[in-house]
Amino acid sequence: MTEAITVFVVDDHRLFLSGVENELGAEFEIVGTADDVDEAIAGIRQARPDVVVLDVHMPGGGGRSVIEAVHATDPGIRFLALSVSDAPEDVIAIVRQGARGYVTKSIAPAELAEAVRRVHEGDAVFSPRLAGFVLDAFSLDGGAVEDPELDQLSQREREVLRLLARGYRYKEIARQLTISIKTVESHVSSVLRKLQLSNRHELSRWASDRRLL
């Protein structure tokens, strides 16, 4: 058996924290938990987990400041954002800060485990809602395009996002588009990269509306 993926859980709601810890504990090695920003940064640096499951909303700067601080010293640690908020600006902001995925707290335990595995493998995890936001932000007639490579989605990427938004899993998307799961994953990762690097007006606006940039 291969070595278990190490996971660090950050959430300021202790009840939720222990719930997630229980759910993931069966499959992954939980190397630490934290319930505030400073504790999280120190704990993650020390434990050096494979994946951090991170709450978006926390006092003291929120999940964004944890990603920022940890990536400054350990850029290899991967983050999966977990939140009750489905507000587009929160979702877009945490992903632009460097999270490799975003799921809401209502996600089923098995799907959360799959999301952690996926993030660990370097793939992106898009909830249907995040896929919808990205389609919205990259909509064809929405604002000026400065860098076509980063500011536009390819036709294939849009198709993948639409299927994600319709509730399809990667396997089902692959079957629907008659491509391999690996290809689906690479499309989603490419969308993630564009989402993080593009200066498209809509993306900046979502972040700056809440003075997050």
Add this chain to the structure above:
Amino acid sequence: MASIVDGGPSLRRPVRSTHNRVLGGVAGGLGYQLRLDPVLIRVAFVVLSLGAGAGILLYALLWAVSPEVEDGLVEARAGTRQIAAVACVTAGSLMLLRAAGWWWSDALAWPLGAAALGSTFVWARSGEDERMRWMGLTSGSLFGGPASIARMLIGVGLVVGGTVALLNRYSTVSLREGAVPIVVAVVGLLLALGPWVLRLTRQVSEERAERIRSEERSNVAAHLHDSVLQTLAMIQRTGSHQDVLTLARRQERELRTWLYGKPAVPGEETVRAAIERVAARLEDLHRIPVEVVIVGDANVDEPVGALVQAVGEAINNAGLHSHSPAISVFIEVEPEAITAFVRDEGKGFDPESVPDDRRGIADSIVGRMARFGGTVGVTSQVGAGTEVKIALPRQKR
């Protein structure tokens, strides 16, 4: 106030020094802020005072409006200090006027000065909160009670009475000379009130901000009490797992709308609002989570209304027959078309051997959309769920 000292000189408002002082610390404070030797500033004040007492006037003004750095005693001593300041200001103004030749007679000037001083005394002796009530700036009643009304009347009476008496006494003199005392009285009042008005405005805006914050807090508390706390209480009393889930989802949806939702514009419903409303109703009815993702938005006109209804029927259908743990709804609004997908992962069916009840519902959706040029497609597989696609072309306007 310590921050002014720690953070280096700030020119935003004058301060007085507590340690480098000869009289009131004004020169020391100014020297600190302007990075000049306080002695130079003191000399400047003396020279200015030779010019009809202007230096004294200026000094008194600065003294009255500058807070002391390094201690918090300023506010506590404000009452007496301000009376003294006003006295200085009034005397200074009178001296200035006298030197400038704008003078009538000593017998006139001194009663007038006393009247102005009397009125400011009334103001100075009342507490900050009373003054705010007088100014009508607080949310309470305009007047704080008989005592403050009386004091207010005395103050105003002193000024008005003094002015009228002067006018009576000099009714024979020319209009220009008669107007001068009024101007002086008004100026005196303004000088006396200036610092307070400044401070009051600041205090009132701070107070208003605090009031808004606390109202917001109690709103949030009330809302959380009504929704979240009640739900938690209910959960402890409810037996069925499904009931709890439905309840939790409904509360979550309501709270989310309340926190992040945009206020509805009457008479102009959007696709997003309409679909979310329909989905919420059916979610409650069938007790199945309905995940709605919408890209883009448009106002609901007749064809779009038909699409919303068709989507509702598709959700209803899935809720009734699929036994799926969840229903996904995805709607994309584009300039040329609106496309909707309603998907479940339930038991599905074989499209070749469609049961009659399904056929009927599918037909009603198809018929509804066909009237507006829309199309409906159903894909289903036994054991793998069903997906209904509804497409509506949009007319160019």
